[in-house]
Amino acid sequence: MNKNLIFYQLFEHETSTYTYLLGDAKSKEAVLIDPVLETVDRDLQLVNDLGLKLKYVLDTHVHADHVTGAGEIRKRTQAKTAVSADAKVACMDVPLHDGDTLQFGTFEIKALSTPGHTDSCMSYVCEGMAFTGDALLIRGCGRTDFQQGSSHKLFQSVTHQLFTLPPDTVVYPGHDYRGQTKSSVEIEKKFNPRLGGGKTEAEFVKLMSELKLAQPKKIHEAVPANMACGNIKSETVLHPQMVNDIPEITPENLKPHLGQVRLIDVRRPDEYVGELGHIPGAELITQGDALDLFFKTNDKSQEIVFVCRSGGRSGKSTFEARQQGFKNVANMTGGMIRWNELKFPIESNQPHLGDK
Ligand SMILES: [Fe+2]
Numbered sequence: 057m058n059k060n061l062i063f064y065q066l067f068e069h070e071t072s073t074y075t076y077l078l079g080d081a082k083s084k085e086a087v088l089i090d091p092v093l094e095t096v097d098r099d100l101q102l103v104n105d106l107g108l109k110l111k112y113v114l115d116t117h118v119h120a121d122h123v124t125g126a127g128e129i130r131k132r133t134q135a136k137t138a139v140s141a142d143a144k145v146a147c148m149d150v151p152l153h154d155g156d157t158l159q160f161g162t163f164e165i166k167a168l169s170t171p172g173h174t175d176s177c178m179s180y181v182c183e184g185m186a187f188t189g190d191a192l193l194i195r196g197c198g199r200t201d202f203q204q205g206s207s208h209k210l211f212q213s214v215t216h217q218l219f220t221l222p223p224d225t226v227v228y229p230g231h232d233y234r235g236q237t238k239s240s241v242e243i244e245k246k247f248n249p250r251l252g253g254g255k256t257e258a259e260f261v262k263l264m265s266e267l268k269l270a271q272p273k274k275i276h277e278a279v280p281a282n283m284a285c286g287n288i289k290s291e292t293v294l295h296p297q298m299v300n301d302i303p304e305i306t307p308e309n310l311k312p313h314l315g316q317v318r319l320i321d322v323r324r325p326d327e328y329v330g331e332l333g334h335i336p337g338a339e340l341i342t343q344g345d346a347l348d349l350f351f352k353t354n355d356k357s358q359e360i361v362f363v364c365r366s367g368g369r370s371g372k373s374t375f376e377a378r379q380q381g382f383k384n385v386a387n388m389t390g391g392m393i394r395w396n397e398l399k400f401p402i403e404s405n406q407p408h409l410g411d412k
Contacts, residue, residue, distance in 0.1 A: 061163060061183055062106060065228065065237060066099060068092040071122040071274075072231045075099060076187055079108045080161020087112040087160050088135070089180060089187050090230055091125030093286050099125065100132060110135035111160050112150065116189025116230055117177040118143050118282045120203060121272035127285030137285055140169065142176035147285040152178055168217045172210020173198030179218060181225070186241070189230040192218050194239045197250050198230075200264050202271070203279070207264040211257045219245050273298055293317055293359060296386035302374050303386040307395045310361055310388055317359040322347055322373045323392075327365060332392040333402030335363060343369050351380040359384040366391040 057063065062079035075095065079086035086108035091099050103110055110133045113126040117140070126137040127147065138158065141151030150158070154169035165182045170191040177198075180187040190198025192214050200207045218227075223242035245252050250263055272278070276298065281287060293316045296303030310317075319338035321328055328340045341350050343364075360382065362370035367389045374387040388395075396402065 058163075058183055060161075062086070062108070063185075064102065066095070066102070068095045068122065070094065071272075072233045073119075073122055074228065074230060074232065074237075075125075076228060077102060077108075078160065078163070078165075078182060079103075079106060080163055083161035084108050085111045085160040087114060087158070087165060088125075088129065089114045090116055090119075090189065091129055093123040093125045093128060096125040096128045096132075100129065103133075109133075112158055112165075113137050114158075114165070114178075114180060115139040115143075115282070116179065116187065116191075117174045118145065118203065118279060120275045120279050121231075122274060123278050123281045124286040127287050130285065140167075140176040140178045142169075142171070143174075143283075144176075145283055145285060147287075170210075170213035170217050172200055172206055172208075172213045173203075175204035175206070175209070177213070181221065184222070184224065185226045185228055186218060186221055187228050187230075188218060192227060192244060192248070192251070193229040194227070194232055194234075194236045195244070195248055197248070199267065199269055201267070201269065202275075207261040208257065210264075211251065211260045214251050219251075271298065271301070294361070294384075294386055302371050303378075304371075304374075304389050305361060305386040306389050307398055307400060311400055317361055319361050319363060320347075320350070320373070321363045322369050323364050329404050331404075332365065332396055333404035334392065335395060336401055336403045338363055343373055347373060347376075351377060351382070356381045357383055361386050361388050363388045363395075364391050366393050 060081040062081055064077040066075040073092050075091045076089040113129050113135045115124050115126055129135055130137050136149035138150035138152055139145050139148050141153055152167040156167045158165045165180050168179045170177050170179045173190040177189055177191050200210050221241050225241045227239040293313045294305055296305045319335055320341050321334050321338040322343040324342055328334050341347050362373040364370040371387045374385050377385045
């Protein structure tokens with residue numbers, strides 16, 4: 057590696073994301089690739105400690121698993137944000153096309169269009185290193201089943217764009233889930249079980265179509281935020297976690313927002329007034345005919361948390377509500393059992409007439 061090139065590989069453990077810092081030791085100009093919002097402070101501290109000036113913040117693509125730190129870094133530094141022009145991220149400073157180059161000091165980063173994981177993935181090549189985002193991972197590759205992904209395109213991108221780089225090009229991926237840090241074009245061409253060893257496009261497409269992957273936990277938050285350079289905008293009060301396709305919220309996270317969201321208790325009337333009681337303000341709408349009617353006659357944009365005894369029935373109701381088109385619903389995990397364990401306030405008065 058050129059002795060004037062400063063290089064750091066940084067890791068964000070919650071989403072196993074790599075962020076890369078490259079700097080020119082002489083001019084002190086630097087770029088960051090794929091920063092994560094949660095680790096912006098750490099990254100900027102390092103930039104500061106090394107006496108670097110960030111010139112560009114690059115994203116390899118519109119991530120679905122984490123929120124980019126690009127917008128936050130731009131606010132706090134002079135850096136310009138850069139991402140593929142095809143990503144249609146309105147707030148970016150520098151839209152990139154295949155073959156475009158960016159300078160920092162005496163170094164140059166070249167953008168290679170490598171769509172397939174998403175329709176706008178870019179890889180970045182600099183000084184014998186390729187930052188491949190989720191197009192090519194170490195012995196793997198990014199999924200192609202959402203965000204306009206295409207296994208056909210990904211095969212073409214990897215075999216025509218990345219595998220044609222010099223064999224000793226060091227591959228630095230966007231993620232690794234097994235603790236590996238780098239690979240090379242030569243090694244991935246030989247050993248990548250999805251794309252290497254002479255795999256054909258048809259074999260790759262079949263393999264990808266047979267993967268059954270859960271959605272990333274943060275997809276509903278991350279994609280809209282990343283389309284806005286990482287600015288999290290929300291009209292809702294709660295930020296549920298997606299678990300097996302059901303948005304969930306804990307009693308601890310719900311309690312500060314009592315009165316701000318609609319609470320629907322889906323248990324039977326006798327349970328509602330029984331020893332576990334109900335959350336103050338919760339409406340009794342029992343699962344079955346009453347709840348079905350509610351789904352048909354209520355505004356689908358309102359923010360609702362469903363509650364039951366232990367979280368099972370309310371989980372089903374949350375799932376059902378989403379199927380009916382309700383956008384901002386969540387299941388309270390652990391139900392009234394957990395609520396009582398936490399000694400949070402309850403009421404056990406009779407339901408109002410008409411609540412049934
Ligand atoms: Fe991704």
